[in-house]
Amino acid sequence: MRAADSPAPAQPSAAAAAPPLPQRGGNAGARRSRLAAFLDSDLLHSFLRSKLVVLAALVSVAIVGAAFLAPVIAPHDPYDLKSLSLLDANTPPAWEKGGDPSYLLGTDDQGRDILSTILYGTRSSLQIGICSVLLASALGLSLGLWAGYVGGRVDTFIMRIADVQLTFPAILTALLIDGVALAILKHHTIEGGKFSILVLAIGLSFWVQYARTVRGVTLVERNKEYVEAARLIGIGPLKIMFQHILPNVLGPVLVIATINLALAIITEATLSFLGVGLPPTEPSLGTMIQVGNKYLFSGSWWMVAFPGFTLALLALAVNLLGDWLRDALNPKLR
């Protein structure tokens, strides 16, 4: 498991070191030894060695924790329109002149508590981010495995589609999918419809990177002895792909997923900022920044500053984690 191991099958060793691996069977003893192995691993050492990464992890955990506990810890429910009073609108933060202690970070133009809205908004942003990353990685992984393992025309077809999509910026693809989905669903206002559309739009615009990486690794792996052995004893291609090759490509996928999470959150914020994301009655961070942006010149700085800061912090922390993970899992940099 050490770096001294032969560097050639780099990906498998890296993948084995990553903690969230699919575990086959295993009893308590095996688990303990795995835990011990993890505590002794390069990954943990390199993690603890960098203060910045530890800080990023702490910030991410804090923001994610606060966001998912929003209904418990938020002082107000910003989605409950009944509780809003227009007369509370535009209140500055508590420490400013005219502030109200029950609205710590002030209120927006509709009388929503900024702090509570940030908590709820971050929750929506994270939910959309995570779901779309799951969608993108599942799609990219399957297509990449398929293309790499089967090769030939299937490979060419999938990769040319990927190439075409790569020529468009992801935000354009997301806008296009969002617009088409909205047009189709114009007369069906389903609960949570906007959420699914955003997940679909962002997920479908980020699958290419996964597919290309997974295909590359699969091309190397499919000619290895263990795959050949599996084929010889008559195991079906699906089983080989998902049970034998998949664990060996998970490492790079994990890295892309972490970095893409930050990207997906920012894409959601961008779509909301452009007015095609979550509706203003259920604001995400992007929607809040869009609304606050209107008040930049009128002195109500808190409407845009706090959600903007939260978004920047979250994206930065997740990105730092992703960068570290990439370096830690890359044998060439070790």
Place this chain on the structure above:
Amino acid sequence: MASQSIGKAAAARLVLALVVLAVVSGSAEARPVKWARSGDALTLDPHAQNEGPTHNLMHLIYEPLILRDRTGKLVPTLATSWRATEDPTVWEFKLRQGVKFHNGNAFNADDVIFSLERALQPTSDMKGLLTFIEKVSKIDDYTVHIKTKGPNPLVPNYLTNLYMMDKQWAEANNTVTVQDYKEKKDNFAVRNANGTGAYMLVSREQDVRTVLARNEDYWGKGEYPLGVSEITYLTIKSDATRIAALLSGEVDFVQDVPVQDIERLEKTAGLRVNFGPENRTIFLGLNVGAPELQSSNVKGKNPFADKRVRQAVNMAVDREAIKRVVMRGQSIPAGVIAPPFVNGYTKELDRLPKVDLEQARALLKEAGYADGFQVTLNCPNDRYVNDEGICQAVTAMMAKIGIKVNLVAQPKGPHFTLIQKDPPETDFYLLGWGVPTYDSHYIFSFLYHTRSGKEGGWNGTRYANAGLDRKIESLAAEIDLAKRNATIADIWTTLSEATIYIALHHQMLAYAMKRDLDIQVSPENVVHMKFIAAK
């Protein structure tokens, strides 16, 4: 070598300085203006859309027979004089001689007849204004008679937004038929223009910029200041970006000033903010006529068809709060959709309903909606002052009485299409209505009359009342003003009782500009640049 090149550089600088001097001194009599608005004109076809910003751009390029100026006065434009003849159903218009269209064609009676007939076509959005016309006929090249269906004392009032097109140009370019806007049709006149106005179209990129140059052959040269030599008409949708453009000096004039920025702009040296009331009321429309709402969870019946539900909505809207917070004082809360400028408006009609959530809930319960219901509210986000903010506030106010509103805010083009489609594709919408004729008939005809043929074009409520329609039609032919006003009062009493629209407020306007411009607010929110002098 070196000294020679220095000499050259100095000479170049001198030339440059002279050029700059010439330009600066030239600007004493004329200057270009960069003008920013939140939304663009929807089309250039002069008869396809009866909509404020579209008229604003139209008035620069095209001209009507008679213009209404900022003070409400009727000003002779392409007609020099007009009068009702001995036969009270025939109006005579004397036309201005020597007027040329931008392409050089002469303006005459044939163009007037062509333009008015074009505006009466089924796809025209201006036809509702001209329902009184029976026939337009040419007496000689510069005299036109309009025969009305009955005696109508207000004929000139209806012509102030009716632009004159060049018959030859329209025929040559196959644009005799008016663009069908709501079906997204196109024609040559949508992208090109040939009017008689003080400014000529140079280039246009829809929703981005329109460039107009002063018409040096304009008939009104000498009569009007014409201090603006070139107009760049920009669409900047984002409030903050529009104001930033003015603060940085990139634009000279912002017509749609967000209320939250007025204070800051007034304090900025070198800028000027002018205020005034607009002849326009902002209100909510309810789908009262359909058997079932498209966007509601209530099936088999229409909650808005029940007057008690409409009254509950009316009682739940806190107009004073909207004025104070959303509009920052820049509105006059309203109880009727007629602005105070309009003949037929009374203080009595405009009395605000008391905000009473208890009673509103009781009314809903009585109507069988104790648990409320869902409905979608359609809202423009680039047309009226803080339109989306108003809709958000209404959404929260409706939640307080149990009506769960899904808010859909979008640019005015698609929003207006929802209302104008037949049948309308909205159950609950925000609209603002200005009254260029200064008379209630205009409101009745467009907003209350059953949608049929020429009238009811903007009635998205599906309200249909045959008795009322007859009364509205009788106004067009009533010569006795006292009797006419009595009918108007009678119609308003019926409508006030029926609560078809929920009036919100009469809109106030603020224009912001560089100090060397002085553009006053016009109640129609149409800026006639030819009246502006350069300083």
